[in-house]
Each structure stands twice: as structure tokens, then as C-alpha cells.
Amino acid sequence: MTQDQAPQGNRASTVLGRRLGGELCKLRVAAGLTQTQAAKALNASTGKVAKMESGWVPMRDPDIRALCELYGAKDPQATQHLLTLAATDRDRRKALGWWNQYPELRSLVEYVALEDVATSVRTWQLAFVPGLFQTPDYARALAVGSATWEDPDEIERFVEAKVARQSRLKGESPLRIWAIVGEGALRQLVGGRDVMRVQLDHLVRTAQLPNVKLQVLPCLAGAHPGMTSAFNIVSFAESGAMDVVYMDTTSSTLWLESEKDAAHHRTLFDRIARLSLAQHDSRALIESIRKEM
Structure with a gap:
């Protein structure tokens, strides 16, 4: 749908x-x-x-x-x-959440609203650093590079909203997030070397939070089941709210809301995780790439 x-x-x-x-x-x-x-x-x-x-x-x-x-x-x-x-x-x-102040979020609005009440998120990202881990400069460079924004003020408001999302990583009931990122996303010079150095440093620090699990899928893993698309699996505490799969494409946003689809993507995520580096080795690879920058 x-x-x-x-x-x-x-x-x-x-x-x-x-x-x-x-x-x-x-x-x-x-x-x-x-x-x-x-x-x-x-x-x-x-x-x-x-x-x-x-x-x-x-x-x-x-x-x-x-x-x-x-x-x-x-x-x-x-x-x-x-x-x-x-x-x-x-x-x-x-509920009137903070995200309602940002029409610049566009199709992300419903996802951010769900993220705000979720207990955990599993995210697989092949092409870029997950939004909850992005620095302002990195987020801005992505927005500029997407070529979908005409007003610079809109870009700044979009960046502001993406940074505001990151408050879910801290507080009394922080969001638990398990992120797997493709190595290629860490080597892509989004915004240039200076922006990437800061971004990779931020990624290492964020990975040290107790509610964050970060793995990197190395290029040496070869062909893998996540090559066709990135996705998020959002989980909730309340009874009856089964996992929801969210996928954002260049032309539309896709929600998969059946238990069959959720189970399929949980299996897919687990397979990608098994091919990825352990958390310690993932941080070591990020730091290595950072030094190369």
C-alpha cells in the first residue's frame, strides 16, 4: 500500500x-x-x-x-x-507533535510520528547514514544533492527537523535502534571530506549509546539479500500494534503492514546482520575510513 x-x-x-x-x-x-x-x-x-x-x-x-x-x-x-x-x-x-511544525518533512511526517511513539527500530541503509545518526552538515548535503528543494530556507527547516528527531535517542525512554549500514555509504563523500570526517566521528560516538546497536556490512560481503532496497522495521509496545515496515523510494513512500510482510523483513534483516561485522569491528572500520578521509 x-x-x-x-x-x-x-x-x-x-x-x-x-x-x-x-x-x-x-x-x-x-x-x-x-x-x-x-x-x-x-x-x-x-x-x-x-x-x-x-x-x-x-x-x-x-x-x-x-x-x-x-x-x-x-x-x-x-x-x-x-x-x-x-x-x-x-x-x-x-496528538500535536513537534513534527507538525515542519511541513518540510513532507512524506516523512507520518513516519516521524510513528518513530516518536515506537519502542524500537531496525533499519537497513545501503546508500547513506541513517537519519537518526546524521550531523546537520551531512543532512544538508543530502538535501542539496537530492535536487528536490528549491528554497534554501526549506532545506534549513528540513535539517532542523531531522536533528530534532534525534532527541528520541536519549531521555527516560530512549528509542532502541539497531542499524546496519553498507560500507559504501560510509565512503561516499557526501558534502566533501570535512563533512564526512565529522559525520563518521559522530557515528562512532552515537554507536556507544546503550540503546544503539550499529553494524557495518562490508563490501567484501559480496552479494547479499539487502541489495535491492533499504527499509525500516518499526516496533511498538502497545497490544495489537504489530511491526510496520517503512520504505522510502524516489517517487513514493511504501508502508507494509501485514504480519507476513513484517516477518519477511525481519528475516531479511537478520540475514543482513549475519553478513555484517560485529559492533566492535564495525566501529574499527568506521574509524579506519575516518582516518583515510
């Missing part, structure tokens, strides 16, 4: 909203009912049910209970699971 959708008024399709709508849709289909029949039970329009199943509107507890009864979902725990998802989704929709 591509997620480059724009908000519709005060509505937006959210990850948890789509997850909740998807589960209700499965129950409806299993019961052999149509959206029109579901709408009749709610005394609502078919369009509203369609929006609910696509995650475009927050769901009320009475509607969820009514649909569960209509669909023959008799397990109280299953119904409670859906109610918990709905409550969490409603809370997230109402």
Missing part, C-alpha cells in the same frame, strides 16, 4: 487506523457481508464504512462493538483488541 496520500480535511489515513480497518474488513468478508450491509447496521453510509476500513476516519467504540456483533466475532478478547487499537489510533490523531 503506498502512503503518499494527503489528509482529507481533518482526516488522515494512519498506520493503526488502516490496521484496525483491515481487521474489521477481514471479519466482514469472513461473515459474507457487504459494506452496504455493515453501513445499514451502523445507520451510516456505505462511504463511511469504506473510509473506516481504509483507516481514513477514527472509529467509535460503539461502532466497533456493533460491527463485531454483526460479523459474529464472539471472542471478547478479539473485540477488546480492536477497541484498544481504536483508542490508541484516536490518541495519535489528536
